[in-house]
Each structure stands twice: as structure tokens, then as C-alpha cells.
Amino acid sequence: EVQLVESGGGLVQPGRSLKLSCAASGFTFSNYYMAWVRQAPKKGLEWVATISTSGSRTYYPDSVKGRFTISRDNAKSSLYLQMNSLKSEDTATYYCARRGYNNPFDYWGQGVMVTVSS
Amino acid sequence: DVQMTQSPSYLAASPGESVSISCKASKSISNNLAWYQEKPGKANKLLIHSGSTLQSGTPSRFSGSGSGTDFTLTIRSLESEDFAVYYCQQYNEYPLTFGSGTKLEIK
Numbered sequence: 046e047v048q049l050v051e052s053g054g055g056l057v058q059p060g061r062s063l064k065l066s067c068a069a070s071g072f073t074f075s076n077y078y079m080a081w082v083r084q085a086p087k088k089g090l091e092w093v094a095t096i097s098t099s100g101s102r103t104y105y106p107d108s109v110k111g112r113f114t115i116s117r118d119n120a121k122s123s124l125y126l127q128m129n130s131l132k133s134e135d136t137a138t139y140y141c142a143r144r145g146y147n148n149p150f151d152y153w154g155q156g157v158m159v160t161v162s163s
Numbered sequence: 164d165v166q167m168t169q170s171p172s173y174l175a176a177s178p179g180e181s182v183s184i185s186c187k188a189s190k191s192i193s194n195n196l197a198w199y200q201e202k203p204g205k206a207n208k209l210l211i212h213s214g215s216t217l218q219s220g221t222p223s224r225f226s227g228s229g230s231g232t233d234f235t236l237t238i239r240s241l242e243s244e245d246f247a248v249y250y251c252q253q254y255n256e257y258p259l260t261f262g263s264g265t266k267l268e269i270k
Binding site for chain 1: 258259261
């Protein structure tokens with residue numbers, strides 16, 4: 046059974062940093078692109094980052110480019126999101142997601158909440 | 164960026180009825196369109212990919228249609244478990260973008 050479990054969320058002040066983790070199990074992690082998607086309170090879904098199988102390629106929307114860094118450790122079946130220079134608009138539930146071979150996100154975690162506030 | 168316009172944002176229906184949700188892309192995305200279901204306390208679920216291909220495990224009462232810029236999710240013979248929020252998403256190009264969601268409630 047595919048499982049994605051996020052951790053590392055919490056309350057952080059504007060301008061500070063936070064690192065999220067996602068522990069994957071139930072599939073060969075190194076064979077799949079992985080991603081982070083977020084959802085602000087009472088809002089819709091927003092794609093945050095994608096990383097290739099080896100980690101050599103990463104993709105971001107303009108809203109987080111230069112502030113967020115996605116990375117992975119295939120030996121540990123883990124995905125990470127380093128978030129720097131956090132802003133109040135980064136407040137959201139962050140989901141780890143697996144990109145399936147057909148390209149959409151075929152498995153999602155339950156999410157971890159990040160609140161950016163002074 | 165490809166803007167995804169989803170409608171309606173809210174839909175009320177009764178069990179047994181059929182409903183349709185529209186998703187329009189601001190430019191052609193071929194058939195690179197997915198539909199997801201969001202329910203409280205559960206992980207988001209991929210229902211349909213490639214515009215019309217049911218993901219393994221998706222009940223046959225769900226169907227997707229369309230290509231290019233206009234897509235539709237149809238749910239026939241609604242069951243109680245179908246009342247949820249639905250999102251479309253294009254994966255034709257970066258940045259990946261989602262529709263704003265449709266909340267399907269019991270009438």
C-alpha cells in the first residue's frame with residue numbers, strides 16, 4: 046500500500062525558515078517524480094514544486110521560486126521541502142504527492158499544516 | 164500560465180441524480196487533464212487522467228470527456244460517498260495549475 050506521510054509543519058514567524066519532510070513507503074520511491082502541493086485555508090490547490098527521479102531536475106511556480114527548494118533522498122525514500130523567507134501567504138496545508146507514470150498526482154499524503162504569523 | 168476555469172463552484176444534488184462539472188483551459192492542453200476528489204480527513208484521490216481515463220479503483224459512474232480546452236466530469240447515479248469537492252488540473256505544461264474547485268453537496 047502506497048503511503049506518504051508528511052511532517053515538520055508548525056507555526057513560524059515571517060521571514061524565517063522551515064523544512065518539511067515526506068516519508069514514502071509501499072512503492073519504489075526512486076522510480077517516481079515527486080511533488081508538493083499546498084492549500085491555503087478555505088482555498089483551492091496550488092502546485093508548489095516537482096522533482097525528478099534522480100533529483101537533478103526541479104520545477105517551481107514563480108510564487109515560491111528562489112525561496113523554496115525541493116529535494117529527495119532515494120536511499121531513505123524521503124522527500125523534502127526547504128522553505129525560506131516565509132510569508133503570511135505561505136500559510137497552508139502542504140501535501141506530498143507522487144506523480145504517476147501518466148503524469149497526474151496518483152497518490153497524496155494527508156498533509157501538514159504550516160502557519161506563518163508573528 | 165494556463166488558467167483553469169472550473170464551474171460551477173457549488174452544486175447541490177440528490178442521491179441518484181447525475182451531475183456535470185465543467186473545466187475550461189485558457190489554451191489547449193491536449194488531453195492532459197486530471198480530476199481529483201477531496202474529502203475531509205482523507206487523502207485526495209485521483210479519479211480520472213488523460214481527460215477521460217478512469218484511474219484504477221474509480222467507480223464506473225464517473226466519466227470524463229473533452230480535449231483541447233473544454234472538459235467535463237460527469238457523475239451518474241450519485242451515491243452518498245460522492246458528495247465532496249472536485250478539482251481539475253492541467254499537467255500539459257509548467258506551472259501545473261488547478262481549477263478552483265466544485266463543492267458537491269446533498270440537496
